[in-house]
Amino acid sequence: MRVIIVGAGEVGFNVARRLSGESKDVVVIDKDSQALSKVSDSLDVQTIQGSGSSPEILKQAGVGEADIFLAVTDKDEINLIATFFANRISPKIIKLARIRNEDYTKYSEMFTEGDLRIDTIINPDEEVVDSILRVMSVPGAVEINDFVGGKVRLIGVKLPEDSPLVGVSLMNIRDHFNDVDVVIAALVRNDRLIIPGGLDTIEKGDIVYFTCIRDQQERLLQCAGILSDPISKVLIVGGGNVGFLLAQHLDNKKYHTRLLDNDPERCAVLSEKLDRVIVLRGDGTDQDLLKEENVGELDMVISVTGDEEMNILSCLLAKNLGARKTITRINNFAYIPLIQPIGIDHLVCPRLSAINSILHFVRQGKVISAVSIKGEEAEALEAIAQENSGIVGKPIMDLNLPKGTLILCFQRGEEVVIPSGVTVIEPNDRLLIISTHKNIPKIEKALTTKLELY
Template sequence: MRVIIVGAGEVGFNVARRLSGENKDVVVIDMNPKALSKVSDSLDVQTIQGSGSSPEILEEAGVREADIFLAVTDKDEINLIATFLANKLKPGIIKLARIRNEDYTKYSDMFSEGDLRIDTIINPDEEVVESILRVMSVPGSVEINDFVGGKVRLIGVKLPDDSPLEGVQLMKVREQLGEDIDVVIAALVRDDELIIPGGLDTIEKGDIVYFTCMRDQQDELLQRAGILSDPIRKVLIVGGGNVGSLLARALDNKKYHTRLIDNNADRCADLSEALDRVIVLNGDGTDQDLLNEENVGELDMVISVTGDEEMNILSCLLAKNLGARKTITRINKFAYIPLIQPIGIDHLVCPRLSAINSILHFVRQGKVISAVSIKGEEAEALEAIAQEQSDIVGKPIMELNLPKGTLILCFQRGDDVIIPTGLTVIEPNDRLLIISTHKNIPKIEKALTTKLELY
C-alpha cells in the first residue's frame, strides 16, 4: 500500500510513524524543511519538500501509483486544493482531508462527488466534542469508544477499591456479574502496562479494566461492578474557541447547568447571543478569585479546551484543587499525554489523536469500518467485515491461532450482536470487533483479507 501524506505536523508525523512501522510505502510532503528533517531522521519514509497544492510535487510523490491520499496540514485551503488536484491526477484514489473551518464543513455535501469529491472530511474539533460527551455519560470512565453503530461500547474504567470484581478470574466475570449481562474484558492496564488478557488472568486492585458491553446494558454492568458514579450536571467550560463553542452548543439544554469562561470579550458577546441557557463569562480560567466566585468547588466537571495547553493544564489543576469533582483537559502535544493523569487530571482529549483515529481505518487492509487507538497507541480496536476468503472464516475461534495479545470481542450477524465463545464459528459478512496490540496489526490485516496463516 502506498500512502501520500501532505503535512508533516503532529498528525502527519504520527500517521507516518504508525504506517511506516507496518511496512507501508509512505511519502510525506511539506514546505517546512525542519518538519521534514524530523520525519526523515526518525522514520523510514520518503520526504519531499514543497507544497501539497502543487501538481508537480504530487507527480513527484507518485500520486498516480498511490492508494490513499491524506491532506492533514493546519491550513484548510491547502488541504482542499491538494485533494482536488489528487482527484484530477488519479480519480480513483481514496482521499481524506483535515477541515476545521465551519465555512467549509457546513457545505460538506459539495465534497461528495465530482472533481471535489473527498472520501472523508476529518474535523478533529467535532471528534473531540463527541469524545467529551461520551466521557460525561460515564463519569468514572478513563476512555469510551462506540462500535457496531453505537450498539456496543468499549469502556475503560479504573476499578474502585470496593469492587466485587477484585480478585475475580476473567473466565468467572459473567458468573460474578450475572449471566444476563453480556460482557467481555478486552484489556487491563496494570502499573501503566496494557495487557490483552486470557480467561485465567485475574483482575487486581487498582487495575483499569476495559469492558466490552452492549450499550443498553452499560449502566447495569457498571452498577453491579461497583463503578457507576453520580451523573454530571454542573459543568464549567474554559475556552470559547471552536471546541468550546461546539461543546457549549451540545450542552445548551435543561439537562446541564453550564457556564463558559473566555478571555476574549468579543467572543463572549457572540457566544452569549448564540446560546440560550449557557452562562458566558469574560475572564481567565486560571483566575482563582473568579473560580471561587463561580463556586468551582461545587462543580461536577471542569473542561478546559483553550488553544493553550499549558493554560488548560493549570486551570484543571486549580479547579481540582478547589474541589471540582472531575476535570478534562485538551492536549495537542503528544509528549504531554503520559503526564496528565499522574499529575491529577482525570481525562484528556487530543484533537490530533482524534484525527489519527479517523484516518486509521482507511489505511487498514480488508473491509475495516473503524479503528481506534487504545491507551495512546499501545493497542488498537478494529471493527471489520469478515470476508469469504479470510483466514478467520469457517472455523471455531479456538482454532484460529490468534497471536498473543489479540481477542475477538464480539460480532454482529444480521441484527444480532453476539459475544463469542471458543466454539463460535465466524461466517462471511459478520461484523467483527477485534482488539490487538499494535505490533500484531499487520498479522490481523492479513487474516482479514487472505488465507495466509497468522504465524
C-alpha cells in the same frame, strides 16, 4: 499500499510513523525543511520538500500510483487545493482532508463528487466534542468508544478498591455479571496495557476495559461496583471552536453550563448564539474567579483552549478547589502520559482523534473503524469478515490468535453476539477485534487472505 501525506506536523508525522512501522510505502510532503528533517531522521519514509498544493510536487510524489491521499496540514485551504489537484491527477484514489472551518464543513455536500470529491472530511474539533460527550455519559469511565453503529461500547474504567471484581480471574468473570454479556478487552496495570487471557486476575488499581452491548451498560457498571452521580453542573474553559461546539450540545435543561473565555468580543458572540449557557469573561487560571464561581461544587470542568499549558493548569486548579471531574485538551503527544498521574481525570487530543479518523482507511480488508487504545499501545478494529478470510469457518479457540489479540464481539444480521471459544465466525459477520499494535499487520493479512493468525 502506497500512502501520500501532505503535512509533516503532529498528525502527519504520527500517521507516517504508524504506517511506516507496518511496512507501508509512505511519502510525506511539506514546505518546512525542519519538519521534514524530523520525519526523515526518525522514520523510514520518503520525504519531498514543497507545497502539497502543487500539482508538480504531487506528480513527483507518485500520487497517480498511490492508494490513499491524506491532506492533513493545519491550513484548510492548502488541504482543499491539494485534494483538488489529487482528484485531477488520480480520480480513483481515496482522499481524506483535515477541514476545521465551519465555512467549509457546512457545505460538505459540495465535496461528494467531481474535482472537489473528498471521501472523508476529518474535523478533529467535532471528534473531540464527541469524545467529551461520551465521557460525560459515563462519569466513572476514563475512556469510551462506540462500535457497531453505537450498539457496542468499549469502556475503560478504573475499578474502586472495593469492587467485587478485584481478585476475580477472567475465566470466572461472567459469574459476576448475571445476565450481562461482557468481555474484558484489556487491563492497564502500572501504566502497562495487557490484552488478558482466561488465567489473568483483576487486581486493585487496574483500569479495566469492558466490551458490552450499550443497552446493558448500566447493569455492567453496577455489577462492577462503579456508581457515580450523573454530570449536571459544568464549566467550559475556552470559547473557541471546540468550546462553542460543546456548549451547543450542552445548551439544554439537562445541564447547568457556564462558558469562560478571556476575549470580550468572543464572549459577546457566544452570548448571542447560546441560549441557556451562561457566558463569563475571565481567565481559567484565575483562582479568585474560580472560587467566585464556586468551582468546588461543579461536577465537571472542561478546559479546551488552544493553550495546553493553560488547560492543564486550569484543570489542576479546579481539581484542587474541589471539582469532581476534569477534562483537558492536549495537542502535544509527549504530554499524554503525564495527565492522569498529575491528577487530571481525562484528556482529549484533536490530533489523536484525527489519526483515529484516518486509520481505518489505511487498514487492509473491509475495516469500518479503527481506534487507538491507551494512546497507541493497542488498536480496536471493526471489520467485515470476508469469505476468503483466515478467521472464517473455525471455532475461535482454534484460530490460534497471537498473544495480545482478542475477538471481542460481532454482529450477525441485527444480533450482536459476545462469543465463546466454540463460536464460529461466518462470512459477513461484523467483527470487533482488539490487538496490540505489533500484531496489526497479522490481523490485516488474516482479514484479507486464508493466512492463519499464529
